[in-house]
Amino acid sequence: MATKILSVDDSRTIRMIVGRTFKPYDCQICEAGNGEEGLAAAAREKPDLIILDVTMPVMDGVTMLGKLKEDPALKTIPVIMLTAESGRDNVLQIAKLGVRDYLVKPFKEEQLIEKAGRIVTLQKKPTV
Amino acid sequence: MSQTIQLPDICEFMTRHLVDVFDTMLAMPAALTPKAGLPHFEERVTGSVGFAGDSVTGAVYLHLSATFANRVAAAMLGLPPEETIGENDVNDVVGEATNMLTGGLKSWLCDAGAGCAVSTPAIIRGAFSVEAMPDVAREFLVFESGTERVIVEIHIKLN
Numbered sequence: 066m067a068t069k070i071l072s073v074d075d076s077r078t079i080r081m082i083v084g085r086t087f088k089p090y091d092c093q094i095c096e097a098g099n100g101e102e103g104l105a106a107a108a109r110e111k112p113d114l115i116i117l118d119v120t121m122p123v124m125d126g127v128t129m130l131g132k133l134k135e136d137p138a139l140k141t142i143p144v145i146m147l148t149a150e151s152g153r154d155n156v157l158q159i160a161k162l163g164v165r166d167y168l169v170k171p172f173k174e175e176q177l178i179e180k181a182g183r184i185v186t187l188q189k190k191p192t193v
Numbered sequence: 194m195s196q197t198i199q200l201p202d203i204c205e206f207m208t209r210h211l212v213d214v215f216d217t218m219l220a221m222p223a224a225l226t227p228k229a230g231l232p233h234f235e236e237r238v239t240g241s242v243g244f245a246g247d248s249v250t251g252a253v254y255l256h257l258s259a260t261f262a263n264r265v266a267a268a269m270l271g272l273p274p275e276e277t278i279g280e281n282d283v284n285d286v287v288g289e290a291t292n293m294l295t296g297g298l299k300s301w302l303c304d305a306g307a308g309c310a311v312s313t314p315a316i317i318r319g320a321f322s323v324e325a326m327p328d329v330a331r332e333f334l335v336f337e338s339g340t341e342r343v344i345v346e347i348h349i350k351l352n
Binding site: 076079081085149172173 | 295296313
């Protein structure tokens with residue numbers, strides 16, 4: 066069964082890059098443009114992994130992460146933060162909320178694969 | 194201006210960071226040209242992200258010519274350089290690049306003791322100049338990327 070990954074970012078560009086990154090793997094990618102949509106998508110899709118931005122309109126990633134961890138049905142879904150913000154205090158605050166890993170933009174696609182691969186099974190699609 | 198945070202240090206950080214963003218996300222070189230004059234773009238695409246905290250406020254602007262903005266968007270989206278990209282996609286790429294630049298500056302400022310929050314990106318298109326308020330420091334960093342120019346404009350007020 067394909068690994069289901071939810072990309073939550075207000076930038077269509079980043080969501081597209083995340084989709085492209087996992088394209089060679091047996092993954093199903095779903096997307097949301099802010100934290101509120103991300104929570105709804107997490108409840109609906111039950112992803113194996115969430116890749117989450119911090120600064121977003123409507124609901125930011127830190128608020129979404131907090132709500133996710135308060136929800137018994139969703140709190141075990143692992144989250145990788147993918148954000149342009151790497152300040153010490155910021156990272157510590159987010160780490161306390163229970164994030165599994167942290168990747169700072171700008172990033173290489175291989176870095177995202179490496180971090181995701183430590184959390185979920187990434188199986189290469191067979192080449193035709 | 195704060196005694197611990199100085200504009201030259203900010204400029205040095207932003208120079209390294211712009212080069213990193215261009216190299217990592219676009220596979221494009223960028224080099225600071227300290228003595229370059231400011232280019233006049235007839236049509237430009239500018240990304241802007243603001244930041245604000247108790248002891249610091251400001252904004253970062255990333256100015257690109259319209260033609261180079263299209264090439265930058267193609268590079269980030271993994272498309273051929275000559276491909277014409279839709280305006281919304283170019284806006285999103287330039288906004289995201291500006292977000293990465295400003296997010297790095299925010300982190301640098303936070304680690305230096307000037308905690309702040311950043312806005313979501315905005316895009317301005319056209320031929321225009323941005324004016325700074327009288328008590329706001331302003332710096333231009335001009336880069337060359339191949340035959341194109343990239344300008345990072347920083348407005349900052351440290352209390």
